[in-house]
Amino acid sequence: MQPSVNASRKAVRCKRSTKLLVLLAGASALSGVATAQVLAAGPAVVPTATATAPPAATAPAPTIATAPAPAPAACNAKRPAINFNRWAENWDVLASPCLPRQPFDGLKYIPFGDGSSYLSLGAGLRERYEHIDAPSYGAGAAPADGYVIQRANVHADLRLGPYVQVFGQLVDARTFDKKTIAPPDHDKLDVEQLFVTVAVPTADGAVKMRVGRQEMAFDLQRFIAARDGPNVRQSFDGVWADWEHGPWRVIGYVTQPVQNRSEKSFDDYSNGHLTLNGLRLERQGLGPGDISGYYSRYRRDDARFLDATGNERRDVYDLRYSGITGNVDWDVEGMLQHGRVGAKRASSWALGSIAGYTFANATWSPRVGLQFDMASGDRHAGDGKLGTFNPLFANGYYFSLAGLTGYSNLVHVKPSIKIKPIKSLSVTTALGLQWRQTTGDAVYVQSMAGVPRTAGQGSRWTGAYAQLRTDWAVTPNVTASLEAVHFQVGDSLRRAGGRDVDYLGMELKFGW
Numbered sequence: 414m415q416p417s418v419n420a421s422r423k424a425v426r427c428k429r430s431t432k433l434l435v436l437l438a439g440a441s442a443l444s445g446v447a448t449a450q451v452l453a454a455g456p457a458v459v460p461t462a463t464a465t466a467p468p469a470a471t472a473p474a475p476t477i478a479t480a481p482a483p484a485p486a487a488c489n490a491k492r493p494a495i496n497f498n499r500w501a502e503n504w505d506v507l508a509s510p511c512l513p514r515q516p517f518d519g520l521k522y523i524p525f526g527d528g529s530s531y532l533s534l535g536a537g538l539r540e541r542y543e544h545i546d547a548p549s550y551g552a553g554a555a556p557a558d559g560y561v562i563q564r565a566n567v568h569a570d571l572r573l574g575p576y577v578q579v580f581g582q583l584v585d586a587r588t589f590d591k592k593t594i595a596p597p598d599h600d601k602l603d604v605e606q607l608f609v610t611v612a613v614p615t616a617d618g619a620v621k622m623r624v625g626r627q628e629m630a631f632d633l634q635r636f637i638a639a640r641d642g643p644n645v646r647q648s649f650d651g652v653w654a655d656w657e658h659g660p661w662r663v664i665g666y667v668t669q670p671v672q673n674r675s676e677k678s679f680d681d682y683s684n685g686h687l688t689l690n691g692l693r694l695e696r697q698g699l700g701p702g703d704i705s706g707y708y709s710r711y712r713r714d715d716a717r718f719l720d721a722t723g724n725e726r727r728d729v730y731d732l733r734y735s736g737i738t739g740n741v742d743w744d745v746e747g748m749l750q751h752g753r754v755g756a757k758r759a760s761s762w763a764l765g766s767i768a769g770y771t772f773a774n775a776t777w778s779p780r781v782g783l784q785f786d787m788a789s790g791d792r793h794a795g796d797g798k799l800g801t802f803n804p805l806f807a808n809g810y811y812f813s814l815a816g817l818t819g820y821s822n823l824v825h826v827k828p829s830i831k832i833k834p835i836k837s838l839s840v841t842t843a844l845g846l847q848w849r850q851t852t853g854d855a856v857y858v859q860s861m862a863g864v865p866r867t868a869g870q871g872s873r874w875t876g877a878y879a880q881l882r883t884d885w886a887v888t889p890n891v892t893a894s895l896e897a898v899h900f901q902v903g904d905s906l907r908r909a910g911g912r913d914v915d916y917l918g919m920e921l922k923f924g925w
Contacts (some may be wrong), residue, residue, distance in 0.1 A: 495924035500580040504533040521658040541920040550755035550911035560591035562644040574645035582606040588646045602678040618657035634808035642809020650683040662695040685715040702736020721799045723755020743768040761802040763788040777832040790822025790854030815898040819857035824848040837886040847875040871905025
């Protein structure tokens with residue numbers, strides 16, 4: 414009986430083993446199906462496939478399932494920097510979902526229609542404290558002054574498809590505690606810019622036209638500038654058209670410069686009594702640099718100079734060459750002016766140049782620079798000719814913010830050193846030396862204001878000044894700057910009642 418019982422037990426165990434093998438085979442098959450389903454679903458559920466990996470007999474399946482997910486594509490979209498010309502910013506990059514969002518981005522990019530059109534809103538605020546203890550070297554009637562100037566802007570940039578732009582910008586410029594207020598200091602709420610641009614691309618360039626109130630700035634803004642130094646920038650009412658083809662660019666402009674007043678809001682104006690029309694040609698990549706030149710017809714009625722009054726008509730010829738090669742940079746510009754002021758023939762000239770060498774591999778990347786400028790003055794009063802150079806619409810930043818150096822009857826030499834202790838901070842020190850081009854004409858400060866009792870008096874030496882300026886990009890939206898100037902006057906200015914001058918300017922600027 415015992416063998417029979419044992420045989421029966423073996424048969425039972427055999428049946429159980431057979432069932433177990435069948436179950437394992439089924440589980441293995443189900444596991445393979447699950448793995449195939451996981452692979453089809455994609456890498457997001459790879460951890461689940463790993464948990465249900467089959468035994469070694471089907472090892473290739475889990476090896477594929479547990480492979481690392483492919484890296485996401487890089488995001489090439491970048492936020493635009495706050496531009497000197499706010500209309501040049503393109504905020505359609507916010508259409509890219511990969512770009513990280515910041516507060517109020519919903520107002521920087523408001524798409525509509527089929528998505529090719531959008532509206533962008535923005536604003537800016539500049540606060541500056543200035544103190545000057547002797548305006549016009551103390552030889553005029555203006556007393557020492559310390560004050561705050563404030564410029565606030567809001568703008569709207571409408572892009573209608575790829576070719577049309579409508580841009581509008583309002584400005585409100587205020588002064589606080591300033592004793593002597595000039596037109597560039599104060600402007601109640603007014604239209605700073607309002608224009609329409611149509612730009613059509615061509616095979617190797619573009620054709621553009623801009624109509625309305627706009628700002629113009631040529632080159633280093635020696636003579637035609639947006640005038641960012643003073644509180645109120647310079648605008649022009651008119652038409653700007655250009656044709657771009659490869660390295661060439663041809664620009665035509667017919668404008669009436671805007672004259673601001675602040676009796677009430679929206680009262681700035683332009684008219685035919687002050688006009689600037691011209692044609693400009695640019696060529697990139699000529700030798701190691703770029704060359705540009707333009708002709709302008711300048712008209713100003715009822716102009717007043719020390720030796721001439723009347724309607725001013727000048728033909729203006731300008732030529733500039735600039736570039737960077739290796740560690741060397743340069744910018745050279747010359748201008749000739751011919752015409753009439755009242756009954757007198759006007760003939761004048763100016764030369765401006767800046768060159769530098771940057772020690773790119775040295776600590777703080779120091780740049781050693783040299784600036785040289787000359788502008789003609791009127792040699793002989795009462796001779797029927799006027800030689801005083803008219804700087805047109807000059808940039809207040811070009812010499813210094815102190816406003817003590819005008820681009821008329823001038824010889825100016827200025828060595829400088831600029832360092833960058835960190836990427837966002839630059840420090841510039843400079844020493845300026847000044848003479849008059851002729852003693853027959855006055856010493857001029859900015860805005861072509863002659864210093865009293867200097868015309869025809871004294872020597873050519875005007876004086877020397879030391880300048881220290883720091884610029885700090887605090888964030889992409891906030892910048893800060895500090896400028897200090899000490900001007901030591903020469904004997905001619907002292908005999909005219911002038912004295913040494915100290916200037917301090919502190920500025921904080923926000924852009925959104």
